[in-house]
Amino acid sequence: MDLAAIGWHVWLLLAELLGMLAALHALFHKRDPRSALVWVLFCLAFPLLGVLLYVVFGRNRVRRVARQLKPHEPGLVDIAQPLVWHPAPGVPGYLEPLDRLGLATTRRGLLAGNQVRLLAEGETAYASMLSAIHAAKQQVLLSTYIFDARGVGSPFIAALSDAVARGVEVRVLVDSVGEWYSRPRVVRLLQQAGVPTERFRSPKPWSLAAYLNLRNHRKILVVDGEQAFAGGMNIRNHHVPDGQGRVAAEDLHFSLAGPIAQDLAQLFIEDWQLVSDQPVSQPPALPSAPSGSPLESGSLCRLVEDGPDENIDKLMRVILAAIHQARERVYIITPYFLPPREIMIALQSAALRGVDVRVLLPEDNNLPFVGWASRHILSPLLQAGVRVFWYQQAFLHTKLLAIDGCYTLMGSFNLDPRSLRLNFELGVEIHDRHIGRESDRYFGEHCQGALEVTHASLASRPGLAKLRDAVCWLFSPYL
Helix, strand or coil: CCHHHHHHHHHHHHHHHHHHHHHHHHHHHCCCHHHHHHHHHHHHHCHHHHHHHHHHHHCCHHHHHHHHCCCCCCCCCCCCCCCCCCCCCCCCHHHHHHHHHHHHHHCCCCEEEEEEEEECCHHHHHHHHHHHHHHCCCEEEEEECCECCCCCHHHHHHHHHHHHHCCCEEEEEEECCHHHHCCCCHHHHHHHCCCCEEEECCCCHHHHHHHHHCCECCCEEEECCCEEEEECCCECHHHCCCCCCCCCEECCEEEEECHHHHHHHHHHHHHHHHHCCCCCCCCCCCCCCCCCCCCCCCEEEEEEEECCCCCCCHHHHHHHHHHHHCCCEEEEECCCECCCHHHHHHHHHHHHCCCEEEEEEECCCCCHHHHHHHHHCHHHHHHHCCEEEEECCCEECCCEEEECCCEEEEECCCECHHHHHHCEEEEEEEECHHHHHHHHHHHHHHHCCCEECCHHHHHCCCHHHHHHHHHHHHCHHHC
């Protein structure tokens, strides 16, 4: 045998060895058996190509990089560790298992004494936020994914700069990818205005995919440790009427006053410390409650923070538990609907046991390929009795889960892989019948005039449209 033939055999042996190593890595590290099986077979059948594609697309760099942000925290959370749980006044007995799961998953109890308001329009939300910043005496903490430098962003820049000038501690955190939506770049303008501002994790060329996915999608504003705002709204012109009175994107934000503001402030501080050496103070303590005021007054709230550094999928567990415990109705609004199989089954099961399950989605999605992929998965839901509606008036960016008129889960998350696996997100559980009724009213108002999806409408799509939707669905884990 000549040297050339020996060389080829060595290269083939090396390729097979690399393929086997990649297959073993997939076998040990992939959580989904279907994904593991595909990668194992592909790496063994096409060693060089399989290894190359697995290195680029198959390895979960996102979680590894995310955990590097918190090197002093354990990578695994022992959610089975027992915690003392007591029934919370105001939580219906049949929802107590949801409360217990929330405690075990987040390690946080429900906080009483919160005052919660729905802010259903951009103009209302921004006016309330600006008013709070103008009234700040000690501290303003602001985190957002997108921050328009012009339009609605201009008064925010001015208000934050004024707060710094009068001695208020101000910290602003803007996602480095979300900042791309603004021209000119808002971080530079804020820094020029004297506002301490940081970008969250600029993408690195050597690990672009991981850093592009590793986004801080949270929207948090906390003033003086007692007044907070959270929800789906970025600081963006899309949420206010244009010259013709039209709104490009409708959304929902929440005003939260009380102990929950302290948890949101602490979450901001943790995010700030990931990317900045500049110190930030703990939020001012809440003022003492007036004499005789019951601790149980107001809304019961719990923060549910989630991100790729976590190993227990907190938001998905809470969402699943809420759907499983529902007795009367489940209302969902989300702009991006590509839920994991577990949530799909939970929605189908709820509908089959007689729960009124409704999902409201924007008909025209700002990310068309996500909307197309969503269409491909609607038939199984309709077959189980889930009702799905298209909102047609504007792009609906709201994130809301409302259960039985007494439980609301709101936040920054969408029901898609990016939010539930790749982004830093937050949710806030609210046990309150008044807020539950307000959430139901918001859902009902947006369902009026919405187009209900039917089997006939899905079946009548042209063949090429069905093919397009199916192909987009194949790539849904990466959308």
